[in-house]
Amino acid sequence: MKKLVSHQLVDYLERRGVEHVFGLCGHTVIAMLDPLKYAKLKFISVRHEQLAAHAADAYARVTKKASVVLCHLGPGLTNAATGVANASLDSVPMVVIAGDVPSFYYGKHPHQEVNMHADGAQYEIYRPFVKRAWRVDRAELFPEILDKAFRLAESGRPGPVLISVPMDMFSREIETSHFERTYHDSHTTVKPALPKETAVEIAKILIEAKKPVIHAGGQLVPTGASEELTALVDFLDIPVTRTLMAQGAIADTHPLHVGMTGFWGTNFVNGISSNVDVILGVGTRFAEADSSSWYNNVTFSMKTKFLQIDLDPAEIGRNYPVAIGAVADPKQALKAILEAAKELKPEGIDRPELRKEIAEYKAVFKASNKEISEDNRFPMTPQRILKDVREVFPEDGIIATDVGWNKNGMGQQFDITQPGTILHPGGLATMGFGPAAVLGAKLAAPDKKVITLVGDGGFGTNPSVMATAVEYNIPVVWVVMNNYAFGTIAGLEASHYHHSFGTLFKKPDGSPYNPEWAEVAKAYGIKSKRIASAEEFKAAFQEALDANEPYLLDVPMENIPVPTDGIWNINDIYTPKENVVEGKLMYGEATKSKHVSTK
Known part of the structure; x- marks a missing residue:
């Protein structure tokens, strides 16, 4: 039995549990609008493709599943690019399905084709910020590409992918048997766990450390690791610092949550994280703003032993050398470390003075904002x-x-x-x-x-x-x-x-x-x-x-700058200081007196 590819695509999305598709019309995707009109899922039409990408970004963050964007070629692709790139840098799963020029007109300058450097290659515009970009050159391969696309978007470090579809492919009829494989392909991919011996090694280091810190990153929330993080923190009484993107991974009101580090971190928070002997970074890239441009002894110190767990092997040791680097799902990793810690030290650890110090800091900080608030x-x-x-x-x-x-x-x-x-x-x-x-x-x-x-x-x-x-x-x-x-x-x-x-x-x-x-x-x-x-x-x-x-x-609203106790190298670029040379990372001593603040 033959059916139009466009109708089989909508059927596929519905079977995956997709309830909303975000996008904007264009002549290359008209064939998709017809089945969408009668579909169970809902097409959310916007007035600009960037809005579709941002809405789909948030939709994926809340559902924890890949969202879907449908857009036109040329300006549709470029308008959506900023929103798709935003999702990429924030590790948000997304499948972008974009119309393209007819496959038999590659290189002939059909309407809105971009082909300055190669024929039929405008999908390559997305290469720098998507996990992969496919072009459907044979309609029969579409089902296999769809399964690959959703799996890749949602697995490892999540992110957007692009499927570029020449408009004639939507309007071709193919045997429904080609979509048969999609009825059998699992829609989930098991994330890597932390080996028990590694969990024991990390737990032992945390237990023996005099001043350990867990630095939480943005991967903790989408992987559902908040409960495991809180349980480990409570058991070993370890303070937690976090990135901006990790807000909510542990309650900001938790007695061991210190606060956000980096440029927008306070002196107290950065002081805690820069004066520890061990840092366990979980699901974080140790990015510039969170790390005060990597100046030594401001947010983090090169004297600290770094342990790092991340879904992406490319992030391990990128900005700080690690004593242990592990590719693992944060939720499973933290659970394994807690189990190991309970075996090694069943009574746990109690640091009442640390909790008191954090509570006093929070009280002082809130009091300092009371009048202006x-x-x-x-x-x-x-x-x-x-x-x-x-x-x-x-x-x-x-x-x-x-x-x-x-x-x-x-x-x-x-x-x-x-x-x-x-x-x-x-x-x-x-x-x-x-x-x-x-x-x-x-x-x-x-x-x-x-x-x-x-x-x-x-x-x-x-x-x-x-x-x-x-x-x-x-x-x-x-x-x-x-x-x-x-x-x-x-x-x-x-x-x-x-x-x-x-x-x-x-x-x-x-x-x-x-x-x-x-x-x-x-x-x-x-x-x-x-x-x-x-x-x-x-x-x-x-x-x-x-x-x-x-x-x-x-x-x-009055234009009052956000208080900034941390350091960001942009300040030193605009107003160079004696210890900054052409933006080189300084692993020597950095002092607050040599830097300006945007207070």
């Missing part, structure tokens, strides 16, 4: 916005951040207690992620409250997200933290060059300018409110949450 001045302080949101928003609700205070400040000052409830654009740090991500997150978790905190710069990149929310009745809340600027860059530029050229939104006469976002939202058919005082915000936010429909709050 309760300040009634207007425009509001970002700290006041975060405080009011935390007091109203349910702990199991999902928050998508963007770039600026809503990401860096949230990672530093906003307590997350449940894994998977905070979605950061960490690796690529893409402005415009949050407004679209909430759409995917809400579709994946319809029973949860879902919001984004986003700067006016980030929201302004593509406000057409509001059209999609209305068309599909997706009840999310956008909180636009409006400081009339690309605030983070404005602060960075001002600290080094003493002006803010190119970073402030203003009219020719110099007065601040922005669209009236509340009025723009109303034009899209969305409920909205522009906040007029600090006292008004909390009640308005509660109203937006209770509305059960798309809602936008335009919140004027």
Whole structure:
């Protein structure tokens, strides 16, 4: 029996449990729109392909399964590229199915073909940031490629893959028997476990260490390792530092959770992680921002013994030499280490003084923010916005951040207690992620409250997200933290060059300018409110949450930089210091006095 490839593809996606496909039409994918019209799964049509990729990114983070993006060739591919690259750097599984030029027109410059360096090769645009890019040259091979694509996207270190489909392939009829293999192929891949002897060796090192730390990375949340991490931490009384992307892997309120390290980490947190004898890094790349640009003795020290567990062998020892490096699933690895620790030291370890020290630090830190967090001045302080949101928003609700205070400040000052409830654009740090991500997150978790905190710069990149929310009745809340600027860059530029050229939104006469976002939202058919005082915000936010429909709050905010106790080499590039030579990593002594801060 023969059926159109497009219809068999939709059937395949439904059998995999795919419930939503995110995308945008184009002449190369019209053949897919026909079966999608009658499908059980839902096609979420957006007004720009980058929005489809960001929504699919968040959808995958919440469901913990590969999401699907459908896009057109040429500008469809390039528009989606930023969102797909964001998913790649944040290790999010995604399958991008893109239409392509007809297979019999390769190299003839058919409409919208990109072939400057090779014929029929525009799918190679994605090579730098996808795990693999396929082109379907024979329709009969499509089923096998689909199974490979989903398996690769979800296994190892997860990430996006691309399947480029010449438009004539969608419209070909092939025997249904070619899809028979997909009925028998397992949809899951067993992740590697940590060998028992390695678990025992790591447990022994942690037990014998005088000052150990577990440094948690972004892989812990998607692999479901939070329970295992917390159990190991409690048993051995080991403090935990974390990356931005690991927020929620252990409750920010846990007595052994110290905080986020690196540039946006505090002196106390970086002081803990740089003065230990053993660090167990789990699911982290020890990336630049989390490691204070790898300056010695700032966040981490070369005197420390590094142990590293990661799903990707390429990350082992990339930035710090390791005494033990293991490729393993974080959840299974932490479970094995805990079992070994219980055999080696059944009574566990108790460090009451350490817990007391962490508790005192947290109390002092919160007290230092109390005045500005309760300040009634207007425009509001970002700290006041975060405080009011935390007091109203349910702990199991999902928050998508963007770039600026809503990401860096949230990672530093906003307590997350449940894994998977905070979605950061960490690796690529893409402005415009949050407004679209909430759409995917809400579709994946319809029973949860879902919001984004986003700067006016980030929201302004593509406000057409509001059209999609209305068309599909997706009840999310956008909180636009409006400081009339690309605030983070404005602060960075001002600290080094003493002006803010190119970073402030203003009219020719110099007065601040922005669209009236509340009025723009109303034009899209969305409920909205522009906040007029600090006292008004909390009640308005509660109203937006209770509305059960798309809602936008335009919140004027003072441009206060996020406090930065750590070090980032960009500061030394802009204002060179005596111990920095052409950006070389300095493994000698680094001192705070030789570096500037963007406080």
